[in-house]
Amino acid sequence: MRKPTQPPAALPAEDGHDEANRRQALIRASARLFREKGFEATTVRDIAAAVGMRSGSPFYHFANKQEILKAVMEEGLRQGLDRTVKALQAAKTPQARFRVLVRTHYGILHDEGSEFIAVLLYDWRSLPDEYKQEIIAVKDGYDRLWQDNLGELLGLGLIGANSAHDPRAAQDAKVTRLMIMGAINFTVTWYKHEHQGKGTMDLDALAERTVRFFMRED
Amino acid sequence: MRKPTQPPAALPAEDGHDEANRRQALIRASARLFREKGFEATTVRDIAAAVGMRSGSPFYHFANKQEILKAVMEEGLRQGLDRTVKALQAAKTPQARFRVLVRTHYGILHDEGSEFIAVLLYDWRSLPDEYKQEIIAVKDGYDRLWQDNLGELLGLGLIGANSAHDPRAAQDAKVTRLMIMGAINFTVTWYKHEHQGKGTMDLDALAERTVRFFMRED
DNA sequence: CCTACCGATCGGTAGG
DNA sequence: CCTACCGATCGGTAGG
Numbered sequence: 260m261r262k263p264t265q266p267p268a269a270l271p272a273e274d275g276h277d278e279a280n281r282r283q284a285l286i287r288a289s290a291r292l293f294r295e296k297g298f299e300a301t302t303v304r305d306i307a308a309a310v311g312m313r314s315g316s317p318f319y320h321f322a323n324k325q326e327i328l329k330a331v332m333e334e335g336l337r338q339g340l341d342r343t344v345k346a347l348q349a350a351k352t353p354q355a356r357f358r359v360l361v362r363t364h365y366g367i368l369h370d371e372g373s374e375f376i377a378v379l380l381y382d383w384r385s386l387p388d389e390y391k392q393e394i395i396a397v398k399d400g401y402d403r404l405w406q407d408n409l410g411e412l413l414g415l416g417l418i419g420a421n422s423a424h425d426p427r428a429a430q431d432a433k434v435t436r437l438m439i440m441g442a443i444n445f446t447v448t449w450y451k452h453e454h455q456g457k458g459t460m461d462l463d464a465l466a467e468r469t470v471r472f473f474m475r476e477d
Numbered sequence: 478m479r480k481p482t483q484p485p486a487a488l489p490a491e492d493g494h495d496e497a498n499r500r501q502a503l504i505r506a507s508a509r510l511f512r513e514k515g516f517e518a519t520t521v522r523d524i525a526a527a528v529g530m531r532s533g534s535p536f537y538h539f540a541n542k543q544e545i546l547k548a549v550m551e552e553g554l555r556q557g558l559d560r561t562v563k564a565l566q567a568a569k570t571p572q573a574r575f576r577v578l579v580r581t582h583y584g585i586l587h588d589e590g591s592e593f594i595a596v597l598l599y600d601w602r603s604l605p606d607e608y609k610q611e612i613i614a615v616k617d618g619y620d621r622l623w624q625d626n627l628g629e630l631l632g633l634g635l636i637g638a639n640s641a642h643d644p645r646a647a648q649d650a651k652v653t654r655l656m657i658m659g660a661i662n663f664t665v666t667w668y669k670h671e672h673q674g675k676g677t678m679d680l681d682a683l684a685e686r687t688v689r690f691f692m693r694e695d
Numbered sequence: 696c697c698t699a700c701c702g703a704t705c706g707g708t709a710g711g
Numbered sequence: 712c713c714t715a716c717c718g719a720t721c722g723g724t725a726g727g
Contacts, residue, residue: 281696297602299517303722316696318723381602383666384515420638420693437667438660438690445659448601472656475638499712521706534712536707697727704721711714 282320282330284310287372290331294374298328298382328382329390335375336397339367343404353411357474360405362466364443369452369462377447405440406432417475439473500538500548502528505590508549512592516546516600546600547608553593554615557585561622571629575692578623580684582661587670587680595665623658624650635693657691 288309292301303324304314321327346363350356367376379394386394410432412418418435450465460468506527510519521542522532539545564581568574585594597612604612628650630636636653668683678686 297515297517299515300603302720304720313697314721315698315700315723319696324722380666384599385518418638419690420636421689434686435690437663438687441660441663441666442656443659445655445663448598448659449655468652469656471639472637472653520704522704531713532705533707533714533716537712542706699725701724702722705719706717708717709715711712 278320281310285317285320285327286330286334289327290334290374290378293328293331293378293382298324298378298385325385325387325390328378328386329394331375332379332386332394333397335367335373335379336394336401338373339364339376340397340401342367343401347404353408353415354417354474354476356408357412358466358470360408361443361470362463364440365446365462365466365469368444368447369450380444380447402436406436409435409439412474417477418473442473443469496538499528503535503538503545504548504552507545508552508592508596511546511549511596511600516542516596516603543603543605543608546596546604547612549593550597550604550612551615553585553591553597554612554619556591557582557594558615558619560585561619565622571626571633572635572692572694574626575630576684576688578626579661579688580681582658583664583680583684583687586662586665587668598662598665620654620658623654627653627657630692635695636691660691661687 285306289301289306292305292309303317306327307314307317317327321330343360343363346359347356350359367373379398383391409418413422413432413435416422446465451459452462503524507519507524510523510527521535524545525532525535535545539548561578561581564577565574568577585591597616601609627636631640631650631653634640664683669677670680
């Protein structure tokens with residue numbers, strides 16, 4: 260749709276499917292901004308400026324600001340599920356799958372350029388109710404991966420401080436998932452990956468400690 | 478400072494130290510609103526309306542909106558520390574103290590009228606950096622109560638999935654605290670106390686499950 | 696995707 | 712603590 264008139268201020272890319280690229284750029288920039296200062300404190304002008312647009316132009320790609328938030332969360336779940344399913348293929352035992360789930364989830368939360376799920380956790384409140392249903396439906400798929408794995412491990416008596424000794428203490432997989440994922444998700448509030456190596460943990464170390472804290476290693 | 482002229486629209490209380498009461502009412506109403514829709518999405522007009530004031534009047538009690546947020550968090554820490562110290566007095570063993578810490582923390586997070594700490598967790602990002610230092614200083618006192626207790630329990634080999642079997646697995650108290658409090662704090666995102674008894678957990682049951690998940694019971 | 700703009704709202708203030 | 716108000720900003724739109 261480019262017209263052979265004067266070149267626009269922000270030069271567009273040369274390839275044919277520019278639109279999808281620009282939309283992706285908006286999603287990525289929004290994720291970074293939302294993660295940093297929150298959805299409500301981020302203005303559409305901030306988002307536009309981050310990708311070199313003028314203030315009204317994001318609305319060419321999204322109907323309103325809330326749709327950007329929804330797109331950020333969807334992108335996070337899509338990427339997260341993708342990474343997790345791929346990583347799980349190499350893991351043959353329940354214990355190995357647990358290690359993969361934990362390590363991959365930390366990557367999803369803390370890798371550079373992977374701010375989408377942190378935004379989901381932080382700004383869930385700001386998502387309109389109509390959108391929540393759709394996101395929950397996708398999130399359920401991810402939660403099921405965890406819950407199935409935890410169900411196996413609970414059956415083996417490998418999870419929790421008491422399960423190995425007292426079978427009555429076996430908790431159901433859902434509450435177990437909420438406890439473990441809660442502990443991991445809460446790292447978004449305190450984990451900083453900035454100056455690693457100075458005595459702070461990198462994600463491998465953090466994942467290892469987490470695994471060892473929650474799972475018995477026979 | 479009341480003048481014997483016409484009665485104001487919103488009738489003031491009759492006692493002498495009205496000001497402190499009104500300030501407290503603002504803090505409580507703000508906590509409820511912040512918890513529900515977030516600091517950024519709550520307007521000063523919302524807050525004023527919730528206590529029957531006009532839009533400009535909260536600024537008679539607070540210099541700006543951020544100071545209200547700070548006051549909410551301070552109030553939460555003050556109340557939280559107070560409740561916890563009192564509750565700990567009856568607990569004589571490390572195990573008993575852990576149970577008290579967990580149950581009291583759930584109350585702090587979920588009791589009606591106790592939205593302050595949930596606001597601290599949710600809206601920490603919105604607090605100006607200058608204020609953060611003061612809040613952290615108070616919060617450190619609370620964290621120390623937990624960390625000391627967890628240090629004892631770790632020494633006894635009662636915390637974590639492996640500590641009883643492998644002394645090398647004993648994690649330091651800080652990471653242990655972050656994991657356990659993370660799991661508990663994360664309940665602010667999913668726990669609903671609305672229709673208890675229908676198969677959902679009340680806070681006693683939730684605390685019991687949490688304790689049993691994290692602490693070995695010999 | 697830009698230009699140019701608008702109506703609404705927001706935090707905050709002066710003056711009593 | 713109210714009345715009356717202001718400057719700034721915000722999400723969003725028309726028209727090209």
